[in-house]
Amino acid sequence: MPALLQVKFLAAPILAIFSEKQGTAAHFTYLTLLEVIGLLWSGLQRNNIAGGDSMLFISTLPISARNKRMVDLGILFLADSLLFLPVIAAAIIFATLPLPSSELISHYLVTGILISLVLTAQLSGLHQRFSPRLFVILAANILLSISLESSASITTWLLQIAALFLALSMVFMPESQRLRAPRQWRHHLLIHARKHLVKWVHPALGIQLKALFMERVTETFIRFGMSIALAAGADALINIEEYDYRSLPIGIIALAGIAIILSGFYRTLHSLHGPVSEFMRSLPVSSGFWVQRDTALVASLGFAPLCIVVYPLLVQHIVSLLAAGFTGITYVCLIGLLRFTQLNGGRQSVLLSTILAAAWAWFTAISVI
């Protein structure tokens, strides 16, 4: 494959913005989707980017909000380095396109605005303060979407400059105290819901639920949302292919991916149990107390995506009940085994988890198909 073609392939997510007249709504949806992907990307690394517990001390130091914002931005740039690959590739491709200079500048401008909007969304996510920045991002998306459809160059420029102004003002403007104050009704509703969430469950399960749904709520929703989205995506793909011979492999591969995504919860729970482990050892519980409970919890979180993937395959008679049961049981075993690779794999944990999930997918495929 020629080098430029590879660069073009890498730039595809950005080039798609300029591909053709798709309609304002389609542009708006696509831009929002890219921003959501950026938000998910930083959300998964939120603790590392935000500085964790050390920020409690740093917040007492006389550092201005603007400087803190700049530090956040610098760390985000590093964390986003992989996301910048398509942007850099697109910048190279733009230079090779036979475009008039005004259109070329417009392409660079739109890409720059998009980066600013993604950073704004990520900064808001980092501090869990979405409104009113969310509305500003959506307003900028609307301006950009209209500008991409507009044929009058003056209108295009005006809209893009307005979008750029909105995006940059949000990126560099520190969050004011007024913006940070949570709405009282929402705050109380959340507290009320959380209090009752764990009232009727075993205290140990209550701790696990609070760990995931209070302490690490963003990560939990992102991770669980990704697993549901992957399951739904697999269903959609299977449906497009009209339940042909590829359906079952697609379903199995999706389940392997879901297991890897969900197994990240082991690291979350393990890191929260860590500081309490010494006190836990003084209690009359077995040494595998949290191991068993965490595995059961993560496996139970995998039940919903499993149903989403397997149910249509069952209804369409792609798999028998026995094969579906076998797949389900081995999938739960895979989730259990992934605990070992996630917690003991060190720097190779992702690689080892992927190898394990791939081995499971292969084994399940040859057993079921």
Next chain:
Amino acid sequence: MLRFEQLGKTYGSHSVFENLSHRFSCGTFALQGPNGIGKSTLLALLAGAQTPDTGEIWIDGHPLGGEAIAAKRRLSYVPDECPIYPFISGKDFLRFVAAAKKTKPGKETDDLVAGLGLFPYLDTRFDAMSLGTQKKFMLCAAWIGDPAVMLIDEPTNGLDAASKELLVRLFEVRQNRSVVLFSTHDAEFVETVNATVVQLDLLIGKP
């Protein structure tokens, strides 16, 4: 009720104890000694929170190594610091400890919660509590499950005068049916609870 023999613990090249043996019957005992001598380490070892390199510990007749669950069901441990999940409430913590001991917080614990003025904090997250309030919850948890051995590291740290007074009364009630072994630098408290002083530096032969 509490017995340990040939206990040894080493951190890297630093030996904290070697061949440490002792036995305690019912009563209140104050573990004393200079800083860094190993008071907290000994309490953590006796509680099973840390593992000794050598030796064995018996809690109410159950060996901590061989019958860990049975032994730990008969003991309670309060470390100096409060390493509790920051996102759980005081009530969650007490329920969890009670569930681990397969019991429910009894009247003694309820009285302690009331006496230490903890009712307003039952639904407060641990990380939103002061260190003193966290310590009070840890002390309340120590009274769950009628323990035969209570191991308490610096019980008066972070406690106000009224709470100390209550703790003295509770220790007095406990001393006839449990071993209450605590480490402290608070000489006045040791005297008030009429505790037998155990000099750890003398016990391990490092006077």
